Amino acid sequence: xxxxxxxxxxxxxxxxxxxxTIEYPEExxxxxxxxxxxxxxxRDPDGQERCVGCYLCAAACxxxxxxxxxxxxxxxxxxPEFFRINFSRCIFCGYCEDAxxxxxxxxxxxxxxxxxxxxxxxFEKEDLLIDSEGKYPGYNYYKIAGITAGVKETGQGxxxxxxxxxxxLLP
Amino acid sequence: xxxxxxILIVLGVLFVLLxxxxxxIWVERRLLALWQDRLGPNxxxxxxxFIVVADTLKLFFKEDWIPPFADKWVFVAAPAIxxxxxxxxxxxxxxxxxxxxxxxxxxxxxxxxxxxxxxxSIVLGGWASNNKYSLLGALRGASQMMxxxxxxxxxxxxxxxxxxSFNLQDIVAAQRSMWFIVYQPLGFILFFIAGVAETHRxxxxxxxxxxxxxxxxxAEYSGMKFGMFFIGEYLGITLISAMTVTMFFGGxxxxxxxxxxFWFGGKTAIFIGLFILLRxxxxxxxxxxxxxxxxxxLLPLVLANLLVTxxxxxLLKK
Numbered sequence: 001x002x003x004x005x006x007x008x009x010x011x012x013x014x015x016x017x018x019x020x021t022i023e024y025p026e027e028x029x030x031x032x033x034x035x036x037x038x039x040x041x042x043r044d045p046d047g048q049e050r051c052v053g054c055y056l057c058a059a060a061c062x063x064x065x066x067x068x069x070x071x072x073x074x075x076x077x078x079x080p081e082f083f084r085i086n087f088s089r090c091i092f093c094g095y096c097e098d099a100x101x102x103x104x105x106x107x108x109x110x111x112x113x114x115x116x117x118x119x120x121x122x123f124e125k126e127d128l129l130i131d132s133e134g135k136y137p138g139y140n141y142y143k144i145a146g147i148t149a150g151v152k153e154t155g156q157g158x159x160x161x162x163x164x165x166x167x168x169l170l171p
Numbered sequence: 172x173x174x175x176x177x178i179l180i181v182l183g184v185l186f187v188l189l190x191x192x193x194x195x196i197w198v199e200r201r202l203l204a205l206w207q208d209r210l211g212p213n214x215x216x217x218x219x220x221f222i223v224v225a226d227t228l229k230l231f232f233k234e235d236w237i238p239p240f241a242d243k244w245v246f247v248a249a250p251a252i253x254x255x256x257x258x259x260x261x262x263x264x265x266x267x268x269x270x271x272x273x274x275x276x277x278x279x280x281x282x283x284x285x286x287x288x289x290x291x292s293i294v295l296g297g298w299a300s301n302n303k304y305s306l307l308g309a310l311r312g313a314s315q316m317m318x319x320x321x322x323x324x325x326x327x328x329x330x331x332x333x334x335x336s337f338n339l340q341d342i343v344a345a346q347r348s349m350w351f352i353v354y355q356p357l358g359f360i361l362f363f364i365a366g367v368a369e370t371h372r373x374x375x376x377x378x379x380x381x382x383x384x385x386x387x388x389x390a391e392y393s394g395m396k397f398g399m400f401f402i403g404e405y406l407g408i409t410l411i412s413a414m415t416v417t418m419f420f421g422g423x424x425x426x427x428x429x430x431x432x433f434w435f436g437g438k439t440a441i442f443i444g445l446f447i448l449l450r451x452x453x454x455x456x457x458x459x460x461x462x463x464x465x466x467x468x469l470l471p472l473v474l475a476n477l478l479v480t481x482x483x484x485x486l487l488k489k
Binding site: 008012 | 207449452
């Protein structure tokens with residue numbers, strides 16, 4: 001009997017406790033920096049697209065929501081001709097980010113992407129590309145790649161020795 | 172008092188009661204939320220009060236469906252019974268020295284009779300729904316009535332002994348020197364427990380029991396027929412709170428700087444809050460536990476209360 005009264009009193013005291021509700025539109029949910037939200041395509045420090053159109057993200061995607069077409073410019077640098085993500089299918093698993101060899105595709109802490117029309121959830125490349133290096137600042141794939149692709153001269157890349165003149169090796 | 176004034180009082184009381192019953196939708200949801208560390212509906216209108224309008228509109232526009240397997244006329248009549256019987260009980264409540272619809276000399280008996288009729292709506296509604304969960308709810312409603320009805324009436328008899336009248340205005344007037352809660356604390360507790368069982372509110376919402384019986388006796392109801400059960404429940408809360416205030420807390424008595432109806436309303440509001448607090452805090456017993464509790468503990472207590480009250484009243488009279 002006393003325990004019932006104690007229960008009632010303790011529940012009454014909850015009137016003065018801090019409320020758990022977050023009043024959403026005015027007050028945002030604190031999302032962690034590595035939260036898996038909206039997908040973006042990042043750029044390298046030179047402002048060029050990081051994506052090399054390798055299709056690994058499309059292959060990794062469990063719901064097949066990523067579509068792209070690779071192309072190559074005159075210097076041999078690969079880039080996606082179009083890059084399309086259907087966010088009405090995306091499950092925000094982050095496998096595309098894991099699969100990406102050039103840190104191009106990244107998930108960012110943004111969940112506010114409601115739309116009135118389903119078609120508006122299909123994002124094209126210009127919707128996905130951002131003017132930022134994302135979570136990996138300073139990383140430039142073509143600086144450490146084996147090919148020049150108009151980004152660097154042979155031997156000028158990071159972690160790269162200048163080319164050896166084999167004839168100078170003579171004793 | 173002229174006939175016109177009387178009609179005005181009847182309409183005024185009806186209007187205020189239905190407004191309160193609707194407003195309690197919002198009050199209950201906000202208070203429950205606060206006691207569960209939430210905020211509750213706070214968007215529509217100031218403090219979210221327009222949730223009442225939204226809920227009412229929703230109820231009006233829902234399909235008013237009568238199941239083909241139901242007993243049609245009983246099914247339709249059942250929700251009306253609960254509202255009608257509870258509203259009839261309000262007839263004898265003195266809201267202030269002048270605002271009382273029928274100043275019956277057997278007012279208390281009238282209240283007990285009318286509030287007991289409410290159980291018919293549960294039994295008939297559950298039976299007419301022709302659904303096994305509804306029927307189980309109806310059975311539980313009937314058995315619960317067995318548990319509380321006896322000691323509910325007896326718990327008020329202590330007050331009647333002290334006053335010597337069944338008239339509620341007399342009972343209020345008898346509390347001018349001291350509220351009856353002081354002389355009848357046990358009677359108050361027992362009456363309030365019986366009142367919670369009478370209104371089928373948590374922790375005694377055994378006929379409804381959404382975790383076991385889905386919604387019990389009103390599982391098949393929709394639209395405004397369900398709304399009637401809803402309104403009936405809130406009116407029942409208001410009724411039991413108003414009766415508690417009248418019987419034990421001095422009714423409309425209070426310091427003179429504010430009108431009597433204010434004191435009556437304020438005290439009633441506190442008990443409505445207590446109803447909601449009970450819902451927020453206590454778990455539901457099994458129905459055999461409630462019957463055992465009622466007959467083995469509360470009935471002997473209420474008889475002992477009567478005995479002691481009678482003895483003391485006799486002693487003081489000599």
